[in-house]
Amino acid sequence: MSDVLEIVDLHAEIEGKEILKGINLRLEKGELHALMGPNGSGKSTLAHVIMGDKRYKITKGAIFFNGLDITNLNTDERSKLGLFLTFQNPIELSGVKLFTFLRTAYSVHFPNDNKTFQEFITFVQSKAKLLNMDTSLLSRNVNEGFSGGEKKKSEILQMALLKPKFAIVDEIDSGLDVDALEAVAKSLKETIYTEPKMGSLLITHYMRILKYLSPDKVHVLMNGKIVMSGDYGLALKIEEKGYEWIKEKN
Amino acid sequence: MDKREELKDIIPEKNYNGNFVTRARYPHVFEEGLSKSVVEEISEIKKEPEWMKRFRLRALEIFNSKPIPKWGPPLDLDFNKIRYYVLPDEVKARRWEDLPQEIRETYERLGLPEMEKKYLSGSVAVLDSEGVYANIKKQLQEKGVIYLDTDSALQKYPDLFKEYFMNIVPVGDNKFSALNGAVWSGGSFIYVPENVHVDLPLMTYFRMNLQSEGQFEHTIIIAEKNSSVSYIEGCTAPIYNTSSLHSAVVEVYVKENAKVRFTTVQNWSHDIYNLNTERARVEKNGKMEWVGGSLGSKVTMLYPSSYLVGEGASASHLTIALASENTWKDNGAKVLHLAPNTSSKVISKSISMKGGVSVYRGLIRIPKGAYNAKSHVQCDALILDENSKNFTYPHNEVYEETSTLTHEASAGKIGEEQLFYIMSRGLTEDQARSMIVLGFLDDVLKEIPLEFSLELNRLIKLQLERYGGTG
Numbered sequence: 072m073s074d075v076l077e078i079v080d081l082h083a084e085i086e087g088k089e090i091l092k093g094i095n096l097r098l099e100k101g102e103l104h105a106l107m108g109p110n111g112s113g114k115s116t117l118a119h120v121i122m123g124d125k126r127y128k129i130t131k132g133a134i135f136f137n138g139l140d141i142t143n144l145n146t147d148e149r150s151k152l153g154l155f156l157t158f159q160n161p162i163e164l165s166g167v168k169l170f171t172f173l174r175t176a177y178s179v180h181f182p183n184d185n186k187t188f189q190e191f192i193t194f195v196q197s198k199a200k201l202l203n204m205d206t207s208l209l210s211r212n213v214n215e216g217f218s219g220g221e222k223k224k225s226e227i228l229q230m231a232l233l234k235p236k237f238a239i240v241d242e243i244d245s246g247l248d249v250d251a252l253e254a255v256a257k258s259l260k261e262t263i264y265t266e267p268k269m270g271s272l273l274i275t276h277y278m279r280i281l282k283y284l285s286p287d288k289v290h291v292l293m294n295g296k297i298v299m300s301g302d303y304g305l306a307l308k309i310e311e312k313g314y315e316w317i318k319e320k321n
Numbered sequence: 322m323d324k325r326e327e328l329k330d331i332i333p334e335k336n337y338n339g340n341f342v343t344r345a346r347y348p349h350v351f352e353e354g355l356s357k358s359v360v361e362e363i364s365e366i367k368k369e370p371e372w373m374k375r376f377r378l379r380a381l382e383i384f385n386s387k388p389i390p391k392w393g394p395p396l397d398l399d400f401n402k403i404r405y406y407v408l409p410d411e412v413k414a415r416r417w418e419d420l421p422q423e424i425r426e427t428y429e430r431l432g433l434p435e436m437e438k439k440y441l442s443g444s445v446a447v448l449d450s451e452g453v454y455a456n457i458k459k460q461l462q463e464k465g466v467i468y469l470d471t472d473s474a475l476q477k478y479p480d481l482f483k484e485y486f487m488n489i490v491p492v493g494d495n496k497f498s499a500l501n502g503a504v505w506s507g508g509s510f511i512y513v514p515e516n517v518h519v520d521l522p523l524m525t526y527f528r529m530n531l532q533s534e535g536q537f538e539h540t541i542i543i544a545e546k547n548s549s550v551s552y553i554e555g556c557t558a559p560i561y562n563t564s565s566l567h568s569a570v571v572e573v574y575v576k577e578n579a580k581v582r583f584t585t586v587q588n589w590s591h592d593i594y595n596l597n598t599e600r601a602r603v604e605k606n607g608k609m610e611w612v613g614g615s616l617g618s619k620v621t622m623l624y625p626s627s628y629l630v631g632e633g634a635s636a637s638h639l640t641i642a643l644a645s646e647n648t649w650k651d652n653g654a655k656v657l658h659l660a661p662n663t664s665s666k667v668i669s670k671s672i673s674m675k676g677g678v679s680v681y682r683g684l685i686r687i688p689k690g691a692y693n694a695k696s697h698v699q700c701d702a703l704i705l706d707e708n709s710k711n712f713t714y715p716h717n718e719v720y721e722e723t724s725t726l727t728h729e730a731s732a733g734k735i736g737e738e739q740l741f742y743i744m745s746r747g748l749t750e751d752q753a754r755s756m757i758v759l760g761f762l763d764d765v766l767k768e769i770p771l772e773f774s775l776e777l778n779r780l781i782k783l784q785l786e787r788y789g790g791t792g
Contacts, residue, residue, distance in 0.1 A: 124741050146744035147753075155745070162742040166760030175756065176746035212760070229746060 074100040074137055074153070074236045074270060076121075081132035083120045090116040092295035093132070098237060101268035105281055105306060108292035109314050114274045115159055117292070118241040121272075122156040123149050136237075151180065153236030157226035157243055164213035169225060170195065172213050173232055180233050198231050202258040220251035224258055230269075231262045237270040238263070244280040256283035278310035291317055349408035353533055354401045357381065360503050363406045367472055367506070370479065380492045380502030387496040393682070394620045394649040398594055403535040403566050405504045407449035413473065414454045424453055431557065433526050441553075442521040443468045447538055448528050450506040461519060467512035468523055471539050474510030481512060485541050489572045489602045489628065498598045501537050501570040508538035508569070513548040513579075522551040522584070522770065527567075529593070530559065535566045542572070544579035544607075551582040553773065556589060564619065566594045573601035575609050577631065582610040586773055588780055589617035591647050596622045605631030605660075612769050614777040615642045615652060616784065624682060626655035629663035629694075638667045639765045641777065644677030644709070645784060653682035653714075658724070661692035669700040670762050673709035674784075680711070685726060686718045694724040702732040703761050705754070755785035 076098040083091040090113045098104055108114050120127050121134060123146040133142045136152055144152075164172065173195055177184070186194060199206045204224045214222050223243050230238055243259060244252055260283055263269050273286060281289075281303070289305040290297045293314070298321050299305065309317075349366060351359060360381050364374040389396050414420045417434045428434060428446055437444045443457030445468065452470020461468075467478065475482045492502040509525040529536045544550055556567070567589070575581050581601065589595055595618040601609040611625040627636030638654035656665040671679035681700040702711035711732055719726050735757050743753035759766070759778060766774040 119741075122741075122745050126737060126741075145750070146741060147747050147749050150745055150747035158742060158745075162736075162739050164739065164743070164757065164760055166763030167756055172743075172746070172756075175748065175752075179747040179752075233746070 075135070076154070076237045076270060077135040078121070079133050079135065081117075081120065081134065082130045083116060083127045084130055085116070085127050089130070090127070090295055091120065094292075094295070094297060096272075096290065096297065098270050098272060100236070100270055102288070103263065103271050103273065103284060103286045104288045104290060105286040106272055106274045106290050106292055107276065107306065107309060110276070112292045113295045114292055115241055118156055118239045118272075118274055121239055122146055122154060147179075150233075150235075155230050155233060155235035155238045157223070157230060157238065157240045159242040159245055161214045161217075161222045161226055163215045165215060167213050168210055169213050170209040173209070173229065176229065177232055195228075195232065199228055201261060202228055202231065203254060204228060204258070218251075219246040220255060223247065223251075223255045227255070227258045227262050231265075235269060237272070240271055240273045242274055242276065244275055244277060252279060253283070256280050260284055278306055281306050293318065293321065347407070347409060347531075348411060349406060350531065351404045351406045353404050355381075355403070355405055355504070359405050363504060363506065366406070366408070369475065372483075373475065376487075376492075377503050377505075380499050383493045384496060384499035384503055387493075387499060389496060393622055394651050394678075394680070396594065396596075396620065398564065398566065402533055402564070404531065404533055405535050405537075406506060407531055407534050408451055409448045409453065409530065412453050413470075415456050417454065420454060424448060427528065428454070428526065431526060431528070431555075433524075436524065440521060441524050442519050443523045445470055445509050445523075445525040446528070447507040447509075447525060447536075449530055449534060449536065452507050457523070461517075464517045465512075465514040466517060466519060467510065469510050471508035471510045471541065472506065474541075478510075478512075481543075482510070482541075485543055485572060485574060486539070487570070487572070489574065489600050490570050490598050494598060497568045497596045498570055501539060501568055501598070504535065505537045505539040505570065507536070508540040509542070509552070509554075510540070511542045511550060511552060513544045513550045515545040516547045517545075518548060519550040522553045524553040524555065527554065527556045529565055529567065533563045533565060535568070537567075538569045540569065540571045541574075542581060542583070543574045544576060544581045546577045546579060548576070549580040551584070551770070553584040553770070554586070556585070556587040559590060564592050564594060566596070568594075569597045569599070571597070571599035571625075573599075573609065575601055575603040575607035575634075577605045577607060579604075580608040580610075582612065583625070584612040584770060584773055586614045586777060586780075587616065587618070587621075589621075591617060591619055593618045594620050596620070599623070599625040600628065601626070601636070602628045602630055603634040603636060606633040607631060608634075609636045611636070611638045611640075611654070612765075612773075613640045613642075613652070614769070614773070614780070615640070615650060616780055617645075618648060618650070620649045620651070622651045624653040624655050626657070627665065628657045628659060629665065630659045632660045633662045634660060635664045637665070638669075639768050640669045641672075641762055641765050642670070642679050643672045643781060643784060644674070644679040646675040646677060648677045649680070650678070651680045651682060653680075653684075655684040656686070656696065658685075658687040658691040658694040658696065661690070661694065663691060664695040666696070667698045667700075668765055670765050671700070671702045671711055672705065672758060672761070673702070673711050674705035676706075676708040678710045678712070681713045681715065683714070684716045684718070687721050687724045687726065689720045691721045692723045694721060696724075696726045698727070699729045701730070701761065703758060704732065704734055705758075751786045755782050758785055
């Protein structure tokens with residue numbers, strides 16, 4: 072069966088305030104969708120709700136993964152099914168080495184893979200090099216003192232190791248200068264396009280990262296709803312005209 | 322790469338889960354209660370010299386005259402409901418094979434014989450009140466190193482014993498040191514001659530087996546000039562419903578330019594009062610290192626002390642304490658800078674969970690004249706839920722202007738964001754929490770001998786991975 076991630080009439084709130092007001096979205100195996108929208112439209116909320124962040128309360132609607140209703144599953148169970156979220160602001164884990172973190176996560180996802188310690192080092196290092204990532208980061212605490220670009224690359228490395236079926240990529244372009252953006256976008260492309268191709272939902276404010284990744288579809292989220300969908304041309308139009316014209320249309 | 326990560330795969334798990342009972346012979350099990358005749362009988366069974374018997378009786382008087390300390394955790398202890406002497410078997414073996422089968426199996430289950438073979442220079446096993454096993458590598462013995470249970474040391478080396486017994490910890494130091502003076506039994510006695518370095522650690526395993534039992538070991542470590550030794554203690558007991566009492570005295574003598582590391586891994590069951598007095602005297606340029614991982618027990622009071630009496634002496638105190646349900650962990654450190662250019666470092670990490678209470682209680686004293694003394698104290702607490710508590714009572718007394726003392730403290734909870742982040746990588750909530758806790762402890766875990774840092778790692782994981790289940 073082909074993989075499908077489907078979101079149906081999803082409503083979610085935090086501290087009594089409704090953020091998502093009826094989202095519908097269908098992502099199929101290997102598809103790359105971009106989700107754009109102005110600040111505060113609910114993009115990151117959607118990313119967190121798909122991954123099961125308990126700080127948000129789902130008040131209506133459902134999320135399906137290959138037909139299975141995962142609306143009430145724990146975050147770790149969603150991860151094991153094959154969902155992944157790269158964080159906009161990756162969290163620091165004091166005293167936890169990135170290498171240990173990767174190895175633990177990997178062993179949870181692939182319990183039958185019995186790479187030895189040395190084999191795992193080689194494996195991780197080769198992945199890291201493919202992403203042009205400084206391997207000395209592996210022996211540092213997760214995200215502690217990492218630069219913006221290093222944090223984002225570390226997220227992509229995790230994604231590359233865990234090989235999810237669907238990745239939600241939340242504003243991976245935020246806080247990066249032009250050079251770092253290019254490097255991160257290339258790493259991301261490398262990871263998403265490695266066969267079997269991942270399905271991915273790329274959340275962004277800006278056009279610039281989409282130039283590297285050419286999405287199949289582009290959605291615009293405003294005030295908790297997807298108000299417009301289209302092809303790559305829609306992103307180009309937003310780049311040119313901003314979001315005002317869409318607001319006026321709705 | 323972190324060495325520990327690699328070793329995790331290689332080193333077999335040892336069993337610190339001591340919840341099982343050894344069926345030993347028990348020729349002497351005292352009735353509950355403490356009196357002059359109990360003390361006399363202990364001394365007679367041990368065939369001690371007269372001076373020791375008199376010493377014990379005087380200690381008993383001091384014990385009776387002192388009130389229960391009220392400044393710390395609640396001690397609802399009935400001293401008449403404790404057995405003060407429990408002899409498991411009249412055996413002093415030097416080879417594991419020579420132990421009665423039931424006793425040998427106990428230690429095999431705890432993994433001691435295998436560890437001795439692989440990682441240790443020698444080991445001693447104390448079961449209930451008596452040492453049942455002691456062995457040290459031959460080449461160390463030839464160099465004059467002594468490693469015995471303390472009773473045997475009194476018999477074999479009476480003069481050496483007398484010189485150091487209850488010296489840095491005077492019998493009247495506190496109510497529990499007096500109790501130990503009266504009914505002490507078992508413990509380790511280590512003597513390292515000048516210029517001798519004991520390369521691998523020595524390890525003593527203390528085990529309490531019966532209910533309502535008291536264990537009052539007395540450990541003495543003497544490191545002569547330019548010598549070094551690392552000593553490790555492990556402690557366990559099975560679970561009963563009545564209170565037991567473990568009240569040890571540890572005396573460490575670090576001579577000029579010598580180095581001693583004292584590591585404790587305690588995993589007591591939840592009915593044990595664990596009230597100890599541990600102290601080191603450190604001479605010129607000597608180094609004392611206290612490393613403690615303290616889990617379990619009902620109440621623990623443990624404040625290892627370093628008296629830095631010689632110029633350039635140093636002490637480091639690293640403590641991890643985990644207080645879970647029905648546990649009060651009162652841990653801390655005491656350092657007296659009694660000479661110039663002395664230095665100390667205290668790092669304490671406390672975790673409170675499931676309603677447990679953890680306390681850091683510390684004293685650093687730098688009197689006038691301790692020129693350029695330096696001290697750094699760091700106490701961090703992690704509180705895992707609303708029902709659990711942590712208190713920090715640091716006392717810093719500095720009277721010397723040229724000295725420096727820095728103090729850092731933090732108290733925190735686990736952030737939901739952190740849990741979500743880790744869980745989004747496939748770890749369960751309990752696994753995520755355990756990862757955060759071990760990260761919090763990393764400053765200390767990385768300082769502990771590898772073997773034991775891994776062991777503590779596992780013990781703590783075990784506690785935390787049951788967190789959701791029984792919380």
